[in-house]
Amino acid sequence: MATIKDVARRAGVSTATVSAVMNDSAFVSPELRARVVTAIRELRYEPSLAARNLRRSRSQLIALAVADLSNPFYTRIVWSAEAAVAAWGYSLVLFNSDEKPDTERRILSRIRTLGCDGMVLVPVGAANQYQPHEFDGMATVLLGRSIEGNTADTVTIDNREAGRQAVDYLLDLGHRRIGSITGPMQLSTSKGRLDGMIDAMAARGLAPQPGHIRSGEFREEAAYSVARDMMGSPDRPTAIYVANGVMAIGVMRAVADLGLRCPQDISIASTDTVAGAGGLKPRLTRTEHPIADMTNEALRLLVDRIEERVSEPVRSIVFQPALIVGESCMPLRGNAA
Amino acid sequence: MATIKDVARRAGVSTATVSAVMNDSAFVSPELRARVVTAIRELRYEPSLAARNLRRSRSQLIALAVADLSNPFYTRIVWSAEAAVAAWGYSLVLFNSDEKPDTERRILSRIRTLGCDGMVLVPVGAANQYQPHEFDGMATVLLGRSIEGNTADTVTIDNREAGRQAVDYLLDLGHRRIGSITGPMQLSTSKGRLDGMIDAMAARGLAPQPGHIRSGEFREEAAYSVARDMMGSPDRPTAIYVANGVMAIGVMRAVADLGLRCPQDISIASTDTVAGAGGLKPRLTRTEHPIADMTNEALRLLVDRIEERVSEPVRSIVFQPALIVGESCMPLRGNAA
DNA sequence: AGACTTCAGCGAAACGATTAGCTATCGGGG
DNA sequence: CCCCGATAGCTAATCGTTTCGCTGAAGTCT
Incomplete structure (x- = not known):
């Protein structure tokens, strides 16, 4: 060389x-x-970048730590991020925290050691699990999920609105016994979406039955077993709001395995899915997130920070979800029940 | 700091x-x-890794350049690779060549500049597009696709066998007019799979009709339009072998849009899909590739090279595909034709 | 006691770039 | 004719580590 x-x-x-x-x-x-x-x-x-970076104390590296690389939602982020990072003249270092706070902690330290110029993080832990020093001195943008009291720029979706939109739609179809399967409650996304659901029902003087609100890991298998359990009981809901795309697949599989038809026997609406693209039948009714725009925006904020073109202390950008009507919901009247 | x-x-x-x-x-x-x-x-x-690496002339970085980040096949590789790289104590720098040789060339140069300790490459170009110096001095493993006359370790699937298995299965069901939709012919994967198909037919004294063999980009859209074209003609095949998972989705969509039913009107078999996991209906009959194993093996070879624990000049590992029977094929007798 | 070996720990030279500050050259103005 | 400013290019310090080779103290053997 x-x-x-x-x-x-x-x-x-x-x-x-x-x-x-x-x-x-x-x-x-x-x-x-x-x-x-x-x-x-x-x-x-x-x-040699090593030499140049030592001198300039920059690395031209941007780290992206996502919560679950097996989830198409995050691989979509990875795809967008790779393109954006390259366009800004950096290279992308990818990490998968696999929804484990411990792994995330190791990743954060690794990112620091590597001397990455900045990082985009999809945080997996509850707010109180973060030490302030884990972020300072490093340009950081939180993507998709927020941390209360954090000091970093944030790009999120309006989760509450997403839950509200989806459940409003189910209510408009006449459903009243609506259940929900969401992710872990310490995550801002799960909590926001469930709050939105409760809002929507409260606006019509309704409230979900306690047994119809379940949470589990953001995984297909977790959703499958929770759904089997909930749908097996006699007072099962006539519609379900599933707070995540991968979980929706699990729920649909559970419904099919129980001999129920969607949407004839049960309506399913979800949030944040990318499964519709995969040829899923019936096509899910869902709120979609502008993943690519969100990712691009996150990187724009990050590069702004890195290149110190920014004055405000913390910026928060909230995107709006959009309801996409598929074929997985029917009016209540049409139900076998 | x-x-x-x-x-x-x-x-x-x-x-x-x-x-x-x-x-x-x-x-x-x-x-x-x-x-x-x-x-x-x-x-x-x-x-500071920058300083340490300058001194040690190592970077603890392994580059992965895949051909298309929007393809679930490659995101699966990314997932496995991230885990394997972390387990070996390195970090993963991710690149997407987007099937463009020019982009790939820039990536190769970037990888060199970054001083990555090694790289795993899914090459997108024809063999003659590579300069020898693009690989030397850098530990390299080619994954999924090979380059004739290359000097790097290679991990591939037996594509010819994959094509043979899938088409043999269609022949066993009684199909004789079998078409194929494959990727670009300069890629070892496309060529191998088509050769396997021809082998299988030749073994029974048959040969595909020229108009029934089409190739296009490895994308859903490309496959969609090629399929519409081929299936619109009166002597359309009774079965199709699609050489790639994403393309299979495009073909199924084309078939549905033409008012044909799968498998009643047309049988579809494919190779390398990961779509089956996504809840696709009907479930595809396909040859599956042990992606995780292949990726792990590629990284094992690479780390061996990096840490100079290896004597042989070039190692080539070929994995075997396995036929997974889904619901997308029927015996010929049952056809409307 | 003297000579030799260990051994913990230190000092300073790398690694390969960037960059502040200096030098030499040239042309032009007073 | 001298001085000055501008300009092109060089010298050397620096970034934060690792590592070679050294030092001096302590232990071992005769």
């Missing part, structure tokens, strides 16, 4: 000149520039 | 001793060690 010294020697100039040519940081006469450029090409010189 | 010097000063020792404590690289008396450890904790010292 050729170094800047080799190039300098070959071109008969100093390393400072080579550096100037590489970075366009000072005027270099056309003649010398040409010699340097030739030497660079001949030696196939590529500057 | 505290540096090793701060720690040394605080503990009243030299930087060399701090380094020894950090790396367990030399014996340090319990007393000094304790002082150092305390100082490290108090200052919340984390060594």
Whole structure:
């Protein structure tokens, strides 16, 4: 691997000149520039980022730590993020905390050690699990989930509104016994969506039955067993709001395995799914999130911070969900019940 | 950010001793060690990888460049790779070449500049597009696709066998007019799978009609339009072998939009899909690839190379596909035709 | 006691870039 | 003719580690 010294020697100039040519940081006469450029090409010189970064104390690395790489929702974020990061001239270091706070803690420390210029984090822990020092000195944007009392920029969806929209739709169809399957309650997303559901019902003087509100991990299997349990009971709901796309798949599988038909026997609405794209039948009625826009925005905020073009202490951007009507819901009258 | 010097000063020792404590690289008396450890904790010292790597000329970074991050096949690879890389003590830098050779070239150069210790590459170009120098000096493993005449380790699936298995199954069901929709022919995967199909038919004295063999980009949209075209003609095949999971979704959508039913009107078999997991109906009959195993193996080979525990010049590992029977194929007799 | 080995720990030279500050050259104005 | 300013390019310090080779103290052997 050729170094800047080799190039300098070959071109008969100093390393400072080579550096100037590489970075366009000072005027270099056309003649010398040409010699340097030739030497660079001949030696196939590529500057070492390790050295450059040590000097500049920057790394050109942006870390992305997502909560669950097996979830298409996050792989979509990864896809968008890779493109955005590259477009801003950085490279993406990817981490999967697998919804485990301990793993996340190790990742945070690793990100620090790597000297990443900034990070986009989908936090998995409850607010009180974070030490303040875990964020300071590092440009950070929280994506998708927020942490109360945090000091970092945040890009989220209006979860409460998402829950409200979905459940309002079910209510409009005449459903009254509506259940919900959501994720862990310490997460802002789960809590927000459930609150939205409760809002929507309260607005019509209703409240969900306690046994019809269940939470579990944001995984297909967890949702499957919770759904089997809830749907097996005689006073089962006529409609379910599932707070997450992957869980919705589990719920649909549970419904099918119980011999129930969707939407004839049970209506299902969900939030944040990307499953519709996969050819799922029936197509889910769901609130969709502008994942790509959210991710791009998160990176814009982050790069702003990194390059110190920003004055405000903390910025919070909230996107709005949109209800997409599929084929997984029916008016109550049409029900077998 | 505290540096090793701060720690040394605080503990009243030299930087060399701090380094020894950090790396367990030399014996340090319990007393000094304790002082150092305390100082490290108090200052919340984390060594700078930039400096360490400059010195050691290693980066603890492994690059993964996949062909298409929007394809679940590759996101599955990303998932497995992140876990494996972390388990080996490295971090993952992710790139998406988006099936574009130009983008891939830029990525290769970036990987070099970053000083990654090694890379796992899903190559997108034809063999002759690679310069030998693009690989040398860098530990490399090719994953999923191979490059003829390459000098890197390779982990692939037996594509020919995959095509043979799927088409054999269709032949066993009595199909004779079998079509195929595959990816770009310069890719080893597309070519291998088509060859396997031709093998299977030739073994029974048959050959596909020329108009029934089509190729296009490995994308849902490409497959959709090719399928509409092929299925619209009067002598359309009674079964199709689709060489890729994402394309299979496009084909199924095309079939549905043409008012045809699968499997009653047309049987579909595919290779390499991960769509079955997504709740697709009917479930595809397909050859599955042990993606996680392949990825783990690729990383094992790579780390072997990086840590120079290996003598052989080039290793090639070929995995075998397995036929998974779903509900997307029927015997020919049952057809409307 | 003297000579030799261990051994903990230190000092300083790398690693490969950037960059502040300096030097030499040249042209032009007083 | 001298001085000055501008300009091109160089020298050397620096970033934060690791690591080679050294020192001096303590232990071991004759």
